[in-house]
Amino acid sequence: MDDLLLLTRIAGRPAAFRAVDVRSIIELGTITPVPRAPDFVAGITALRSRALTVIDARRILGARGGRDSADDRSPVVDIAGHSYALLVDKVADVVAGVGALSPVGPTLGPRWSACAQGMIETAAGPAIVMDVPALITGPQKAAA
Numbered sequence: 001m002d003d004l005l006l007l008t009r010i011a012g013r014p015a016a017f018r019a020v021d022v023r024s025i026i027e028l029g030t031i032t033p034v035p036r037a038p039d040f041v042a043g044i045t046a047l048r049s050r051a052l053t054v055i056d057a058r059r060i061l062g063a064r065g066g067r068d069s070a071d072d073r074s075p076v077v078d079i080a081g082h083s084y085a086l087l088v089d090k091v092a093d094v095v096a097g098v099g100a101l102s103p104v105g106p107t108l109g110p111r112w113s114a115c116a117q118g119m120i121e122t123a124a125g126p127a128i129v130m131d132v133p134a135l136i137t138g139p140q141k142a143a144a
Helices: 110-114 132-137 139-143
Strands: 004-010 013-018 024-027 041-047 050-056 073-079 082-087 090-102 116-122 125-130
Touching: 004 116, 004 125, 041 082, 073 090, 073 132, 110 116, 125 132
Parallel strands: 013 125, 050 082
Antiparallel strands: 004 013, 004 090, 024 073, 041 050, 073 082, 090 116, 116 125
């Protein structure tokens, strides 16, 4: 895999997104809660007069507690014509993946395993390559 990857941290783990899946990185402004939305939907925010649904990756992956850092940057992805901002702990860097994807181990847990495409080596160390559509689907898919 010679794809470029956006490295992030989610719940203390290095998580990577394929750069081709990331539309942009934004500074999250105000997040407005959405009544009766699932708990993994942090709310909505605006990007150039367009509403973005903010998805809390920590909640989807079963992490407890608050974010690991105060990084207000968020990757933006498009799935089926809808735009989402992914709430992660930290946006780190863009790097190249080295070698092929390898399977994730069972120690990650069912939610991480359901949302991961595999593990990849990078210049910054190993990272979990996230499956963006599975992540957006939420914990119902991840727990199955």
